[in-house]
Amino acid sequence: MTDIRKNIVDSLVTLNEENGNVYVVVVDSKTSSGLSHFADRFPNNFIELGVAEQNSIGVGAGIANEGGKVFIFGISTFLLYRAYEQIRSVVAYNNYSVTVVGMYSGLFYSDQGFTHRQVDDISAVAGLPNFSVYTPYTEERVNIAFKDAYKSNSPSYIRIENVFSERYSRTLEPYPSISNNIYTLYSGGNDILFISYGISVSRCIEASHELSLSGLNCSTLALNKINQELRDEYISIVNKYKKVVFVEEHLVHCGIGAIFSQWMATCKLNYIECEFVGVSEDYAENMSYEQAILFYGISPKQIVDKVLTGESYE
């Protein structure tokens, strides 16, 4: 079974072996985050704080204050919201090199219900001062996100979605792509640009193949990093298309579609048609991950149908 946590722990072990100074902080989340290998290998750099999210962010900030590079792991909703003030007023404001790793983001925990399901983290973090948001979509991009966050002297949030999804390990070619540490542009044509992140990127690629059979040539802009400073770079890509479809495992009213829409409006790109595929405000009862993807219309087939018919699955 695919498990992206293996890539994560291997990245951290390599970073500490090659550069040192990596500190991993957990909140009774060593097992769920798959970090035992790091804990065994570097016990002095591994800090278990028990179920105490607020304390974890403060402790991470204290380590960063002294020069450590800190990665704090937990189930995303608990870590982000229980400790939001610490993240905002201690880490972000003081620009500490602390990376909050939001595990099991998106719809993964739909079976556990509202408390666990993380569909508004981009909204919560993207506006914080100094923060970069990483939304990796392949194994390689996961490694890049952790390396970038390590190199940065500023705080980061890394959004990890369904850790067991084989979509993280898919090859997303054959489209020609332009790639850097920030994004990949899979260029299949100028009719539609999908903008996505996380494992929804591979859903967009699948949808693009399907749509090409209907004569629509689609490209996908896969986002590995989001922050305000990247606006102009992203807008210069969007500007070449007439229709943009945002796809995300996030609330559509405050996710990447909303952020890009504001950027596009600011830059007066009013002529570009937008569609939004993601989580609506209709609360889904507890259901499996796969059921939740279908409930919100995020499967590749539903994306195709939405593009072709404009039909909403909300």
Add this chain to the structure above:
Amino acid sequence: MKYKTSTHDKQTANRIRKSIFSACFNGGGGHIASSLSMVEIIYSVFAHNKTDLIGNSLDFKKDRFLLSSCQGALALYSVMLELGEITDSELKNFLSLKSNLTMFPTKELAYSDMTSGSLGHALSLAIGMSLFHKSKGETYRNIYVVMGDGELNEGSNWEAIMAVSHFGLSNICLVVNNNGVQIDGANSDVMNISPLSEKFSSFGWNVNDVDGHSIDELQKTITNFTNKNSNKPTVLLAKTIKGNGVSFTVNEPSWHYKVPTEIEHQLAIKELS
């Protein structure tokens, strides 16, 4: 309360209190009452051993100081003036545009290792600082945290109090400014936090009940901490009076945040002279 403060200590404390009043008057803002109750605590932390002054340099020989109770900013700045770390003109510019002496201290200051402003954060930061150096084998660095008693309502503090003990961080010294009052009234009425001594003991701390207005007693207890006479983390429950030193500010809730009038300023200076 029967003070054990010597004449020399009393004069020192009075000078600091005058600076607090004047800085608040000149700056047009500040938390006078909390600062007045913390004067001897902050002075004693910094001056318990004059050869071991605290700064925020990454030089591992230096200690750390975190003002968790951010309303003590004026006390911290005024103690720094007393110790020659800042100048008269710097304190006179408190709250002015571009001044580095802001309402609450920031980590950019040489004598502050955190940016204060919100309660319940410093002890967690102290744990991180301590664990970082422990991981490097540097266990001798002392970390001081000054916290308000009302601040102990914050649940985050109890997560941290538990963790300090769990990790055996005996290089952390927490001083609680135990003045018994918070914004909405007496601690016992707003949210009873007593008995603090028993609470800290049960969490595995070395507890010291001290007179928070006695420089002599505070300095001796802090020196005892620096001599590593306990393998547990140390807490000083420093009994103080909110607004101490000036008759009309003592336990008067309106002085939590209030700028003195010119007459009040003059009266306070006269009382402290």
